[in-house]
Amino acid sequence: MKTRHVMLLVMILLLSATVANAAEDKYEFKNAERAQTFKELTLELRCPKCQNQNIADSDAVVAKDLRDKVVALVQEGNSKQEVIDYMIDRYGYFVHYQPPVTPATIILWVLPVVIVVLGFGFIVFRQKKASKKQQWSAADDERLEQLIAQYQRKERQQ
């Protein structure tokens, strides 16, 4: 049990190390907070040239330009949101992994909720229906008795 925990810890540490080393090695920041902002931004901003890579991950020229620009903006003291707005202003919403909430994209948030609600509704509906079927009344009892008696009589006659 103990070795398993240690193994798990080592695995988590290894994973986080690769992520952390991905981008910020080359750049130096005044404080840890800005370095953290830069790291978050390079993971959240999408390379406009590539199909699906963030700018920390990509070797494309434009990804390097965006990284450099993010560094410059962060070093000037811009907040994370200010940098994101700066990039969206130039590259459109494509550049940020989080889509904006607009009438066209609201379905992304609403649809999962609707599906979950419908699913639970369906389960509840079915259970109610099933429990209704299993209702057993005195009349049913009587009918059962009758049927049993009928068959027993038949058997005796044979």
Place this chain on the structure above:
Amino acid sequence: MNRKILGFLPFLIFVLLCVFLYQGLFGNPRELQTGRLGQTMPSFNLPDLMDENKRWTEKELLGEVYLMNVWGTWCPTCIAELGYLTKLREQGVKIVGLYYEQAYDPDFGDHFDINALREEVDTMLSRAGNPYQFNILDLERSLALDLGVSGAPETFLVDKEGTILLHHTGDINQRVWRNKFLPALEELQP
């Protein structure tokens, strides 16, 4: 009857999902890029590719409708479209080149020589056709970043007031010109 329809519902959802995802295979996500569309040309002050003493600013480009074509001799598609762009120039379209340089950046090239580059551009343009009134040299790709350029070739259509009307990613050919640029130009000249 009602139950039958209900039974078909999962299948129907599956088919709809297939149609949606199949469509996605052919969509170009980069077309969602809006960036600078409808905004005015960002301000810049950059040298001419052929003469570092000549500097260009966005103000000098006002007053005429023009295309700004982002290109580089390192980019095969850009070379391929030079011929068609030259034809457009002969028809009276004003085309300004924005030279997108990579080798200047130590990350992407080990040495940069402006004279060698000028020579290379000259040879290339005399061979494939020269569509450009002039070329703006964007060594640090700062104007490219301000325009939301992600690579080359890319082309912007800018009107007399400096408003960016179109941002096209990829090469310009007859089909693109007819379907995308001509309608936008016709809207300008009623």
